[in-house]
Amino acid sequence: MTQRILPTVVERPPAFIFREQRKSLFRRGGDFALHCEEIPLSKLAKRFGTPLYVYSATAVRERLATFQDAFRHVSHTICYSVKANSNINILRLLAREGCGFDVVSGGELERMLVADRRAAKKTVFSGVGKSRDEMTAALKAGILLFNVESESELWTLAECATRLRRTARVALRVNPDVAADTHPYISTGLRKHKFGVPIRDARELYAKASGARYLRVAGVSVHIGSQITDVAPFAEAVARVADLVRELRSDGHKIGYVDIGGGLGISYQDQSSDFDALVARYAHAVCNPLRGLDVHLLLEPGRAIIGPAGALLTSVVYTKQNDGKRFLVVDAAMNDLIRPSLYGAYHEVVPVAGPADSGVKMETVDVVGPICESGDFFARDRALPRLEENSLLAILDAGAYGMALASNYNTRPRPAEVLVSKKSVKLIRRREELRELYSAEL
Ligand code: LLP
Numbered sequence: 001m002t003q004r005i006l007p008t009v010v011e012r013p014p015a016f017i018f019r020e021q022r023k024s025l026f027r028r029g030g031d032f033a034l035h036c037e038e039i040p041l042s043k044l045a046k047r048f049g050t051p052l053y054v055y056s057a058t059a060v061r062e063r064l065a066t067f068q069d070a071f072r073h074v075s076h077t078i079c080y081s082v083k084a085n086s087n088i089n090i091l092r093l094l095a096r097e098g099c100g101f102d103v104v105s106g107g108e109l110e111r112m113l114v115a116d117r118r119a120a121k122k123t124v125f126s127g128v129g130k131s132r133d134e135m136t137a138a139l140k141a142g143i144l145l146f147n148v149e150s151e152s153e154l155w156t157l158a159e160c161a162t163r164l165r166r167t168a169r170v171a172l173r174v175n176p177d178v179a180a181d182t183h184p185y186i187s188t189g190l191r192k193h194k195f196g197v198p199i200r201d202a203r204e205l206y207a208k209a210s211g212a213r214y215l216r217v218a219g220v221s222v223h224i225g226s227q228i229t230d231v232a233p234f235a236e237a238v239a240r241v242a243d244l245v246r247e248l249r250s251d252g253h254k255i256g257y258v259d260i261g262g263g264l265g266i267s268y269q270d271q272s273s274d275f276d277a278l279v280a281r282y283a284h285a286v287c288n289p290l291r292g293l294d295v296h297l298l299l300e301p302g303r304a305i306i307g308p309a310g311a312l313l314t315s316v317v318y319t320k321q322n323d324g325k326r327f328l329v330v331d332a333a334m335n336d337l338i339r340p341s342l343y344g345a346y347h348e349v350v351p352v353a354g355p356a357d358s359g360v361k362m363e364t365v366d367v368v369g370p371i372c373e374s375g376d377f378f379a380r381d382r383a384l385p386r387l388e389e390n391s392l393l394a395i396l397d398a399g400a401y402g403m404a405l406a407s408n409y410n411t412r413p414r415p416a417e418v419l420v421s422k423k424s425v426k427l428i429r430r431r432e433e434l435r436e437l438y439s440a441e442l
Contacts, residue, residue, distance in 0.1 A: 015056035051332035057421035059309035070283035076297040082108040084302025084400040089428035091115035102300035106134040147221040161214035171219035180225040180233040189224030223261025235285035259298035303400035310399020333369025334376040335409040341375040352392035
């Protein structure tokens with residue numbers, strides 16, 4: 001009997017699924033081929049080359065719908081966090097599904113406007129270092145809310161708004177001093193972090209803000225970090241925000257919005273966990289403390305929407321053995337996906353094709369890129385079926401903070417990106433040409 005060698009647990013339906021393909025009617029067994037929706041990844045590699053980011057539109061839609069469904073009982077807007085993946089085609093897809101956006105720079109603001117100008121009224125602007133130019137552009141675009149992170153920023157915003165004679169709706173991003181169990185680089189809700197204003201100083205600052213003619217105090221915002229899979233810290237942070245909302249209202253402020261930021265994590269390793277159930281638990285945890293407050297809730301998920309919807313496709317350039325250690329040198333590198341190098345992040349790496357019959361030899365390998373740094377790896381000591389040069393591998397859950405964090409280190413063109421929807425394939429970012437990488441220097 002044929003035995004499924006490539007375990008279903010590594011699949012990410014509906015985005016990435018292994019399908020069996022019979023080689024011949026006269027042979028037992030066939031090959032398993034990894035597909036993005038209906039399209040074999042091998043076909044995409046042939047057509048667009050590698051390294052290549054591949055995204056599933058259906059997965060993006062479904063994951064957004066999971067959020068929308070979990071929060072259907074409360075007045076809310078999902079403001080997708082553009083930093084997770086800022087491809088304009090992805091933004092457009094999300095805007096069509098009713099999404100607003102969370103932007104953190106003039107560049108992201110412009111991407112949002114290009115994707116769908118009408119999304120501006122559902123867009124919030126976060127970040128500790130907004131410049132005058134960025135604020136001015138956001139005021140002109142007519143965004144929904146500025147999440148202000150310091151007193152200095154407040155006065156700069158007041159100045160920009162006064163100059164334009166446009167009112168800026170303001171929420172203070174408060175730092176609730178709540179610990180979240182995640183990588184220290186992406187935890188943000190503690191007193192020691194640079195983010196937000198200490199929650200105990202907030203009332204005083206709101207009082208100052210309300211005195212500025214072109215600022216309108218409109219909400220409270222919070223974001224405690226990223227890749228958080230326990231919902232308790234979210235509940236704790238929102239409970240503190242809810243108390244603040246009550247205090248601010250008693251001070252006479254009109255608080256219409258509570259923005260709870262992003263940060264809900266995904267399971268990079270354990271696929272048996274249920275995403276819908278996690279989002280439902282999250283919704284319960286954050287809505288409970290807000291009950292009776294009658295606020296419009298803003299959510300800024302990034303990773304949870306786009307992470308598992310994308311994979312990085314790469315080819316094995318060389319196999320090599322150093323003192324008993326086996327390496328697969330692939331054509332993607334840390335410049336294309338920096339998460340393993342930067343955070344020691346785990347990403348599932350799977351072969352794109354493999355024989356379906358049992359008896360496939362497994363081996364333990366490091367999957368590494370061509371860059372001259374020992375941190376240039378995707379996986380260490382992983383069991384993979386024996387692969388030859390030119391075989392294809394898919395690095396899963398790379399849709400969030402993959403291409404968005406890619407660089408041109410080593411003068412390497414960043415990967416191309418394709419978006420798959422059932423049987424249709426769209427190149428949503430062509431591969432960079434070498435000349436483009438240095439033309440600004442000539
Ligand atoms: N809102 C604010 C204010 C944020 O700072 C972030 C992420 C988000 C929303 C979206 O968080 P998400 O839902 O995606 O967790 N490069 C890191 C993640 C950095 C997250 C930064 N802020 C990584 O690859 O894990």
